[in-house]
Amino acid sequence: MKNILIVNLKRFGDILTTANLVNSYICENPKNKVSLLIFKEFERAAKNIANVDQIFTIDREKFLTLHKNKIFSDAFSLNTLINNLSDIKSTDWDVVFNYSNDRVSTHLCSFFKNNAASTVGISFNNTCSIEYSSEWDIIFNDVITSYKYSPINFIDTYHKMANLTKAKRSAVLRTNEVHNKSAVTNFGQIRKSADGESRKIIGVQLTASTSRKELEREKLITLIDTIASDDRFVPVLLLAPTDTERSILKEVNGEFNNSLISIEADFLALNSVLMNIDLLVTPDTACKHAADLLGTPTIEISLGESPLFKQGVTNEDSLIYTNDVSTRSFSIKECSKQEQNNMITAEDIFAGIEYLLEGKNIERLSDGVTIYHPVSDKLGSRYSWFAGELNEKIEINRHIGRQFINNFFGLGEDLSIYADVGRYSKDGIASWLNTEKSVLTEFTKDLLGALRSLTGNGSSRKNEFIHNLGTLLSYCEYDGINAIPAIIFRARVEALNTSNIDHSTKEIEGLLYELKGDLQKLHKTFKSFEEFIFNKGKEDRITARKESTSMP
Missing domain, CATH: 3.40.50.2000 (Glycogen Phosphorylase B;)
Incomplete structure (x- = not known):
C-alpha cells in the first residue's frame, strides 16, 4: 500500500484530468491512498474524482489578501500558509507527485520532500537548482514545453513519470444515483x-x-x-x-x-x-x-x-x-x-x-x-x-519525435507510428529525412568539436569550449526533431549542481558523451524509419504490378 500526494495547482479541467492518474494508482493496488492538494476555488472539480482519500486546499485569495495588506508582513502570510499545510507536512508520504509543475507546486513539493519516500516530477534542492526524479521529468518539463508540436501528451507522460501503467477507464468520476x-x-x-x-x-x-x-x-x-x-x-x-x-x-x-x-x-x-x-x-x-x-x-x-x-x-x-x-x-x-x-x-x-x-x-x-x-x-x-x-513536415516531426522517445527510453520500435506516417507522400518523407539527417550530421560534428576542445588547457581552449557548448545549445531552437536531444542535453546541463568551473567541465564532458549516445539513437530512428517506408514502398509497387498483370 502506498500513501500518495498529488499536488495540482491548475484549473478545473486540469484537476479533472488527475482522475486518470488516481485511477491508475488504485488499479495498481486497491489499497493505495491518493490525496490531492489544490487551490480552494477548484475544490468542486476535485470532489468529482472517485477514489480520492483526502482533499487538501490552499485558500489562494486569503493568502494574497494577507500579502497585499500593508498591516501584515510577508512573513505573517508565509507563516499562515505553512500552518495551513501542517497536516500534509506531518504525514509520511510514499510518493509526492508534482502534477502541475509550476514554480509554486515545485516549492511545495520540495517543502514536503523530507516527509516523502520519493518524489515524482521536478523539485528544488537546497540551492534552488532543479532536481529531476527521472528523465521522463525532462520530457515533461522541458521537451513538451519547448517543442511546439508535442510528440506526447500530458496524461501519458504523467504515467511514465510515475512508472505506472495507464489503467482502463473504470469508475474514475463520482456519480449520484x-x-x-x-x-x-x-x-x-x-x-x-x-x-x-x-x-x-x-x-x-x-x-x-x-x-x-x-x-x-x-x-x-x-x-x-x-x-x-x-x-x-x-x-x-x-x-x-x-x-x-x-x-x-x-x-x-x-x-x-x-x-x-x-x-x-x-x-x-x-x-x-x-x-x-x-x-x-x-x-x-x-x-x-x-x-x-x-x-x-x-x-x-x-x-x-x-x-x-x-x-x-x-x-x-x-x-x-x-x-x-x-x-x-x-x-x-x-x-x-x-x-x-x-x-x-x-x-x-x-x-x-x-x-x-x-x-x-x-x-x-x-x-x-x-x-x-x-x-x-x-x-x-x-x-x-x-x-x-x-502539413507533412509537422506531422512527420511529431510522429518520428514520438518514435525517438521510444528509442531514447529503450522501449523499442513501434511500427504503427511508421505506418501512420507512411500514408504521406514519399517525396515529402524523403525531403524530410534528407533535411533532418543533414542537420544531425552537423549536430554530430559540433558535438565532436566540443569534445575536442575539452582536451587542451589555457583560456583559449576554455573560450573555445564555451563557444562550442553554445553552438550545441542553439539546436534547442531548431524547428525539427533534432531539437529534442538538444533540449534534453540543455536540461541536464542546467541541473548540474556545482559552481566550480573545472568540476562543471568534467560533468559536462560526461553529459556530452550522453548526448553522443542520444544522437546515435536518433540516427537509429532515422534508419529504421527509412527502411520501413521505402522497403514498404517497394513491396507496394511489386504488389500493384502483380495486380495489374492479373487483371483481365
Whole structure:
C-alpha cells in the first residue's frame, strides 16, 4: 500500500484530468491512498474524482489578501500558509507527485520532500537548482514545453513519470444515483421524436474559459440549427450554473424561440448527463475532460491557445477539429495579441457528427481545417491526421519525435507510428529525412568539436569550449526533431549542481558523451524509419504490378 500526494495547482479541467492518474494508482493496488492538494476555488472539480482519500486546499485569495495588506508582513502570510499545510507536512508520504509543475507546486513539493519516500516530477534542492526524479521529468518539463508540436501528451507522460501503467477507464468520476436515474428517464423521453422514432442526443457546450477558444456565436447557432433540423438528432445545450452562462444560453435559445432543451448542471450532475448522451460537441473545457474520462464520444473544437497535442481528448471514438496547425500559436500571450481567423464551419462539424454517429464518410472540409483522431500505441494516445489540411513536415516531426522517445527510453520500435506516417507522400518523407539527417550530421560534428576542445588547457581552449557548448545549445531552437536531444542535453546541463568551473567541465564532458549516445539513437530512428517506408514502398509497387498483370 502506498500513501500518495498529488499536488495540482491548475484549473478545473486540469484537476479533472488527475482522475486518470488516481485511477491508475488504485488499479495498481486497491489499497493505495491518493490525496490531492489544490487551490480552494477548484475544490468542486476535485470532489468529482472517485477514489480520492483526502482533499487538501490552499485558500489562494486569503493568502494574497494577507500579502497585499500593508498591516501584515510577508512573513505573517508565509507563516499562515505553512500552518495551513501542517497536516500534509506531518504525514509520511510514499510518493509526492508534482502534477502541475509550476514554480509554486515545485516549492511545495520540495517543502514536503523530507516527509516523502520519493518524489515524482521536478523539485528544488537546497540551492534552488532543479532536481529531476527521472528523465521522463525532462520530457515533461522541458521537451513538451519547448517543442511546439508535442510528440506526447500530458496524461501519458504523467504515467511514465510515475512508472505506472495507464489503467482502463473504470469508475474514475463520482456519480449520484438519483441524478443517474433522473438522467436515464429524462433522456429516454428526449430521444423519442413526435412520430415515436428514437433520436440520438448531441450535447453542445456553449462556452469556454475564454472567447478565443469558443466557436463564433453565428457558427454555433448555425450548427445547433443544423442538428435540430435533422430528424435523426436532437441537440441539448449544456451550461454551468453561472449567471454568465445563463445569459449566453438566453441569447442562443432566443434564436430558436426558446424551444431548445438546455441542461444546467454542476460537476456531479454533469457526469450523469454525459453518460446519457450519444455525442458531445465542445471547445477545450472541463466538460470535455469529463466526457473523455467517462468514455463519451466527443468532437473537440480546438481553438485559441487550446493545447491540442498536450491535452486533446484521448477517446478513440472522438475527433479533434483545428485550424491548420502551422498557422496556430498555443501561447496565451501570443493568442491574446492575434486576431483569430477560424476556418471551421458548422458544416464541417456536422460532417463529423454524421461520421461518428452514422458512419457516413467525411467527403469535404473547408480549406485550412484539419481533423485528428486519437489512436493507441506503445506510448499511449497518438493524435493521427484524419482528414483535411495536412502539413507533412509537422506531422512527420511529431510522429518520428514520438518514435525517438521510444528509442531514447529503450522501449523499442513501434511500427504503427511508421505506418501512420507512411500514408504521406514519399517525396515529402524523403525531403524530410534528407533535411533532418543533414542537420544531425552537423549536430554530430559540433558535438565532436566540443569534445575536442575539452582536451587542451589555457583560456583559449576554455573560450573555445564555451563557444562550442553554445553552438550545441542553439539546436534547442531548431524547428525539427533534432531539437529534442538538444533540449534534453540543455536540461541536464542546467541541473548540474556545482559552481566550480573545472568540476562543471568534467560533468559536462560526461553529459556530452550522453548526448553522443542520444544522437546515435536518433540516427537509429532515422534508419529504421527509412527502411520501413521505402522497403514498404517497394513491396507496394511489386504488389500493384502483380495486380495489374492479373487483371483481365
